[in-house]
Amino acid sequence: MDENDKLNYIKTNFWKKIKETGKKIPFIKDVIAMYYCLLNENTSLSAKASIVLALLYFISPVDAIPDIILALGYTDDAGVIATTLLIIKSQLKPEHYAKASESLL
Numbered sequence: 001m002d003e004n005d006k007l008n009y010i011k012t013n014f015w016k017k018i019k020e021t022g023k024k025i026p027f028i029k030d031v032i033a034m035y036y037c038l039l040n041e042n043t044s045l046s047a048k049a050s051i052v053l054a055l056l057y058f059i060s061p062v063d064a065i066p067d068i069i070l071a072l073g074y075t076d077d078a079g080v081i082a083t084t085l086l087i088i089k090s091q092l093k094p095e096h097y098a099k100a101s102e103s104l105l
Contacts, residue, residue, distance in 0.1 A: 003052070010038070010055050017059045023104070025074045027081050031058060032100035034084065037092050047091040054084035 001009070014035055021028060037043050038051040057080045085092065 006052050006056060007038075010035075010052065010059065013059045014055065018103075021074075025078070027078055029097065029100045029104065030081055030085055031055070032103050033092060033096040034081070034088070036096040036099045037088065040093075040096070043088075043091050047088040050084050050087045054080050 018028065018032065025031075034051050035055065038048055038055065043051075058077050
């Protein structure tokens with residue numbers, strides 16, 4: 001799967017996954033902010049690569065811990081998202097979080 005295929009997969013499946021998870025996960029706003037950071041033309045390629053990998057893991061139905069397992073299902077996703085947030089923190093801007101907040105209304 002090349003980079004364009006990965007990006008198309010994310011664009012096609014991201015909002016479906018967000019609707020499925022709803023507000024069940026405490027880091028949903030971070031995930032959505034990362035999505036908007038990915039779409040931002042000013043985000044560095046290295047940050048975009050990290051975000052793509054994290055979002056692919058989040059969206060993927062294949063996880064280290066399946067998402068359907070209550071209380072534990074999203075712990076692996078949380079770890080991936082938290083690590084990625086540390087890596088891209090200089091690229092993640094207040095406007096990405098503002099868009100994420102708007103999306104959650």
